[in-house]
Amino acid sequence: ALMGAVCMALDIASLVDTGTGRQSRLIYANEEIYRQELERIFGRCWLFLVHTSQIPKPGDYFRTFMGEDDVIVIRQKDGSIKAFLNSCTHRGNRVCRADRGNARAFTCNYHGWSFAPDGALAGVPLENEAYFGELDRSKFGLVPVTKVSEYKGLVFGCWDANSPSLEDYLGDAKFFLDVWLDAMPGGSALLGETQKMVLGTNWKLPVENVCGDGYHLGWAHAGAMSAVQSMDLTGLSVGNSGVDLDGGLSVAGMNGHMVLSALDGVSGYAFYPDPKPILEYLEANRQTVIDRLGEVRGKQVWGAQVNITIFPNLQLLPGLNWFRVYHPKGPGQIEQWTWAMAENDMPEAVKTQILENQCLTFGLAGLFDNDDGDNLAACTEQSRGWRTAQMDVYTNMALGRSGKREGFPGDIAAGLVSEHNQRYFYRRWQEHMMAENWAEVPTYNINSLTAQEAEHA
């Protein structure tokens, strides 16, 4: 009953005010709020698990996390993909210690139980002698992730049987996702190994930084910007009138997913020491993409930098070509996993350039990541004090200055400098945290995709 009383004291409605752009600092530091996030956000939403290109063959597996739950994702003999908790059903040990590989079975280090790729308990040492043949193996398979589904190469898992389908969950964000996943006939892939970094930040801060914070670009990254060759700052239009919807966009209102884009070819390719190969690739294939995705996306979006956030913890940036998932490790820590991303139709030389440039900018020692890491860690740390925990933080820039743009889904604010997307992010966070179940979570795809689909059907 006491625990109940303490929980009641966490009045989620009062912690975030999206109408005025205010968040209590408790949401970055409080342990109980964090436990509720694991249940109501990470235990309920579709979470990115793996790209199909990372586990091409039967037996190929990849280890990841859903919230703090360690999960093995493995390609089955029939080509389908299953996912299981990486926890032995005997006494809980992990059954897989490697990050990725190919396995015919997972054998536990503790007492030697072994599990088949489909999760079934396949072997028990001394089964007859010690268990007298009375162990019902069928009750001790690895615990499967409730739902596993793929969208054009991206594999997601979900613990909640009552969630919407993955397609419905992604909703209008598919309009932007397809600009990487489906622009070219060869589809997409992640490049290289997983680049893992531990950061002392609450998981929400890097998500809302990338989902909407164009404000910090010219200040926090000023040094990095001037260090990289030929960075064209004119593309980072401020657009702070909030009414001119040409140029950069902050797109939200898509079921908690968000997009920040400079549009019209402004991209991280400007960072490249030699941008010629990628520019030639874009030029040579522009018409193909227009034919596949229509004029709006083919001309304005493909080849531009597009920061896509899939709620709660996945971010991918076509045009800057990094792909990232944030795994929470307590209220004040994350593991940030990054890959470079490419289209399969790109020439090898372009893929190499993409991987190198991703490491230079947003890799473990990346110019930009190092600027951000310290800021986000300090914002987290400064919310842990007795007095600072009573304070608020603000995302109140350009309130109410948003609208629609022809050809695009979502509720859109102009330019890259806005806190429009952050307000939608915290709104979605609050909606999930307050809802007892999926039925209480509102759906809002501001513009339906149907009009877009009709345009180039």
Ligand code: FES
């Ligand atoms: Fe895995 Fe005992 S804990 S076999």
Ligand code: FE
């Ligand atoms: Fe940054």
